[in-house]
Each structure stands twice: as C-alpha cells, then as structure tokens.
Amino acid sequence: MTSMLDLDSVRAPGRWRLGMRVLDRMLGLALAACTAAHAGDDRAVAGKAGFLTLYKVLESPRCMNCHPSGDAPLSYDDSRPHGMDISRRSEANGVACATCHRDRNGDRPGQPPGAPSWRLPPPEIPMIFQGRTPHQLCEQLKDPKQTRGRDVAGLIDHVAHDELVGWGWAPGPGRAPVAIPRATVVAAMQAWADAGAPCPE
Secondary structure: OOOHHHHHHHHHHHHHHHHHHHHHHHHHHHHHHHHHHHHHHHHHHHHHHHHHHHHHHHOOHHHHOOOOOOOOOEEOOOOEEOHHHOOHHHHHOOOOHHHOOOOOOOOOOOOOOOOOOOOOOOOOOOOOOOOOOHHHHHHHHOOHHHOOOOOHHHHHHHHHHOHHHHHHHOOOOOOOOOOOOHHHHHHHHHHHHHOOOOOOO
16 A cells, blocks of 8 residues: 555655746746846837937037027028028018028038928927927927927938938038938937837936
C-alpha cells in the first residue's frame, strides 16, 4: 500500500511544474508591459525631439517674418520691421502683398522675394510664431481653430507641399534659407505625429 508520504512525493513535481508555468506566464506579462511602457516612452521622446526640430524652423526668419507677434511683417535675416510701414492694414487699404511680392524671387539681392500666394495669415487667425515657447507653439499648432482647420496630418502636408512654405528653402539671393532640409523637417513632424503629438514642457 502506498503511503501518504509516497503520494505527496508523486504529486509534488506536478504542483511544482504548474507553479512554474504560472510564474513564467506572470513574468512574461510583466515583461511585455514593461517593454510596451518603454517603447511608449521612446516614442514620446522621439516625438518631442521631432517637434523641437520643427520649432527651430518656425522660429527662423524665413518662417517667423510672416508670422510676427504684431500686425507688421518682418524682413531680412535679422527680422527687422518691414519697410514702407507695411502691415495687415495695408491690404485693407488696397496694397496687397502681391503688389511687390510676385510669384518668384527677384534676380538680385535687395529685390522683393516672391512665391505664389504671398501673404500674411489673416488677422482673425494670425498664427503667431514670434516669441512663442516650444510648448506654446506646440499647443497652438494642435488647435485647428488656430491653424485654419488643419489637424496635425494637415500641417505635415502643408509643410511638405505648399509652395509658399517651400520658398523658405529657396528664398533667393541675399537671404539665408532654412538650415534644416525640408524632407528632414517633414520626417520630424511625422515622428511627432506618430507619438501622439506630445508637447515639450
């Protein structure tokens, strides 16, 4: 007759194997959760870095000059006030930007720059870049009420394909172009979008 001790010795390996399977499963779930959290952290870091790349471009003279904090556009690489007292009021008074700024750049330094649809943002949606912190500008760009209805995907398309935006990389003689290649900026924006468009603190 098998003793109680003998039965326990037979059952013990089975219980041990079951316990190990449960433990292995728990460890696997914990590892998967940690891996997912780490991947999420990595995406957030990459997303914020992507936005900071975009921020450098938006704060450059090629972008900021037409996105000023006031009603007057800025000009040149040092972002000085536009000559001839030009402002948003000028267009209302019959002097549109296209009066001097045609569809292409002048051939010589000092001549007006040009690109299709040269204009300031409208006064009701001024889309100010000048003086914004990275966090402020990030939140602004995610608000469709401040981007003329564009969501993040729409902003990426705008930067990638709009002719007036593209002028920043070919601003004509006597002006410094945007320093970061356009394709690099678009890729950085996509990384920002893929991470959920996180904003720097």
